[in-house]
Amino acid sequence: MTDTDAVVIGAGPVGLFQVFQLGLLGLRAHVIDVLPESGGQCAALYPDKPIYDVPGVPRCTGRELTRLLLTQAQPFLQPADSTSADAADRGAPSSPYANVHLGQQVSELARAEDGHWLVTSDRGQQWRARAVFVAAGAGAFVPRSLNLPGLQDAVNVHFHVPEAGALPWSGQHVVVVGGGDEALSAVLSLAEDSDPARRPARLTLLHRRDVFQAEPDLDAAVRALIAQGRVALCVGMPTEVHATDAVVQALTLLTPEEAAVRLALDHVLIRQGMSPKLGPLTSWGMALERKQVAVNTATFETSLPQVYAVGDINTYPGKKRLLLCGFHEATMAAHAASAALNPGSPQHLLYTTTSPLLRERLGVA
Ligand SMILES: Cc1cc2nc3c(=O)[nH]c(=O)nc-3n(C[C@H](O)[C@H](O)[C@H](O)COP(=O)(O)OP(=O)(O)OC[C@H]3O[C@@H](n4cnc5c(N)ncnc54)[C@H](O)[C@@H]3O)c2cc1C
Known part of the structure; x- marks a missing residue:
């Protein structure tokens, strides 16, 4: 059980900015995300696409915005330590920060008798906090799989490209499934890994038809790899999984000609x-309106005391699902929580430009 001032559920752009705003107000936060990396939709859905409407940032990609938000929150992110080793023991992906927990879905939110909130993940990790910030976007991002028995628990079925430096699949036959941007960019990054020793010995792109739904540049780059014989294109629908001891050995495919072929x-x-997937948060007792969390727009508090909802997950009259609006909500929620957690102490609005206290918290002279 980790004790902290605040837990932020979701390490999307709004969750990351929430950690920063809480840090400025002297509140320690732990942030949890089901994805193996921070950044929410920006990192998972449009890492390389440009964003033009973040104030003061004329243009940046989803990945760049995530990097900027992590850099901004740096004073309030703790370097990885034994807490992270605990998460690794539970099979969660590694995180560079002890207070950023990746690869874990928050499954339960319950109130203890002393008024603290208990947050539990699907990997059994627990946090005890005085305030909770639900920054869950459209819900927990889970990869779309193939609906075939034998695939879900197999140890050699993956949904994410390994990070640079992580254990490579060199010398192996890797089959990438899909025909959109995500599949094609995975093929490209595996085929063109700067370290040849990390490249798979054989790379196959498996898609149900010989037409991709990807950006034209990506399409052209992968078509070139196929023409050079560096990637094999396999057209067919997987219909059966051949697995032994939770290791997939081969797939049976139904080709467009209706032939069954085996792909080892x-x-x-x-x-x-x-x-x-909104998943567990619908059962935490927060008032919902059309699958979104209803909030008071002065505080961004939900119907549960000291549980706030910010970013795409919340709803109120006039709500806009924009980054800018989420950043405003995170700021308002942090101030409201600070006031609620420190009753009786005056809440002065301080500027980062001029406040010695804020500058000390930021670690700047
Ligand atoms: C293609 C595209 C382009 C866009 N372009 C723009 C743009 O140009 N300008 C703009 O302002 N906005 C844009 N948006 C919208 C913007 O991305 C969203 O408003 C923003 O991502 C919302 O941030 P968030 O942190 O609230 O949610 P998200 O980014 O959705 O992050 C929520 C995170 O919470 C995690 N999570 C949810 N539930 C749980 C749980 N139970 N346990 C653990 N983790 C959980 C999810 O896995 C996710 O990582 C765009 C969106 C898309 C899809």
Whole structure:
């Protein structure tokens, strides 16, 4: 059980900015996300697409915005320590920060008798906090899989491209499933890894038809790899999984000519996009309106005391699902929580430009 002032559910752009705003007000936060990396929709849905309407940032990609938000929150992110080792023991992906927990879905939110909130993840990790910030976007992003028995628990079925430096699939036959941007960019990054020793020995792109739904540049780059014989294109629908001891050995495919062929492999990388699932948060007792969390717009508090909802997950009259609006909501919620957690102490509005206290918290002279 980790004790903290605040838990932020969701490490999307709004959740990351929430950590920053809480830090400025002297509140320590832990942030949890089901994805293996921070950035929410920006990182998962449009990492390389440009954003033009973040104030003061004329243009940046989803990945760049995530990097900027992490840099801004840096004073309030703790370097990884034994807490992260605990998460790793539970099979969660590694995080560079002890207070950013990745690869874990928050499954329960319950109130203890002393008024603290208990937050529990699907990997059994627990946090005890005085305030909770639900920054869950459209829900927990879970990868779209193939609906075939034997695939879900297999150890050689993956949904994410390994980070640079992580254990490579060199010398192996990797089959990438999908025909959109995500599948094609995975093929490109595996085929063109700057370290040849990390590249798979064989790379196959498996898609149900010989037409991709990807950006023209990406389409052309992968078509070139196929023409050079560096990637094999396999057209067919997987219909059966051949697995032994939770290791997939081969897939049976139904080709467009209705022939059944067997594709032997070492690893399957399924890249068919993500779909958000509201999942457990619908049962936490917060008042919902059309599958979104209703909030008071002065505080962004939900119907539960000291549980705030910010970003795409909330709803109120005039709500706009924009980054800018989420950043405003995170700021308002942090101030409201600070006032609620410190009753009786005056809440002065301080500027980062001029306040020695804020500058000290930011670690700047
Ligand atoms: C293609 C596209 C382009 C866009 N372009 C723009 C633009 O140009 N300008 C703009 O302002 N907005 C844009 N948006 C909208 C913007 O991306 C969203 O408003 C923003 O991402 C919302 O941030 P968030 O942090 O609230 O939610 P999200 O980004 O959705 O992040 C929520 C995170 O919470 C996690 N999560 C949810 N539930 C749980 C749980 N139970 N346990 C653990 N983790 C959980 C999810 O996995 C996710 O990572 C765009 C959106 C898309 C799809």
